[in-house]
Amino acid sequence: NAGVMQNPRHLVRRRGQEARLRCSPMKGHSHVYWYRQLPEEGLKFMVYLQKENIIDESGMPKERFSAEFPKEGPSILRIQQVVRGDSAAYFCASSLYGTGANVLTFGAGSRLTVL
């Protein structure tokens, strides 16, 4: 019964390249959240998805960032034309139900470094 699986754990990109981060939720969980943790800062919400739907993307930067959670396969957070300020840890979490009163299971995070 694997938990939330994120990959890659570490990703290095040069400015202008694309970064793709993947998240497989816990078995049976259909609610996925992405959070970003900038160096020396707290966690910030980015996006909340259910299968094939974006429910809340109010925390996503307006440009270069996108997320999806297809019917089959993992959720993907995509960052186009990365800049140094995108360097951060990106955490995915999943839950059985989609309210703030449900236990979230977090992945180990994907650490993006932009050179």
Next chain:
Amino acid sequence: KNEVEQSPQNLTAQEGEFITINCSYSVGISALHWLQQHPGGGIVSLFMLSSGKKKHGRLIATINIQEKHSSLHITASHPRDSAVYICAVGKTSGSRLTFGEGTQLTVNP
């Protein structure tokens, strides 16, 4: 002002000491979460509570809804408790969590 405030930001204790980390929030919530983050590691959910008190091993979490305040207590602290402890709230409107800045706890042997 942040919707979720934690104190202290940093805490150093000697092994065996009783530790308290505080969290205050300013919004209506459906639940409050305490999370633990180890250096370079992932995030573990410790508690989710909407009223009263919960206990798990040496960890105790309490919440006072009227005062919009929660505490996380660690009894008989140990160096392996050293981590960042994060308070997060699920607001009554919406499903995402809003996080405090975290409390860095260091327990020295």
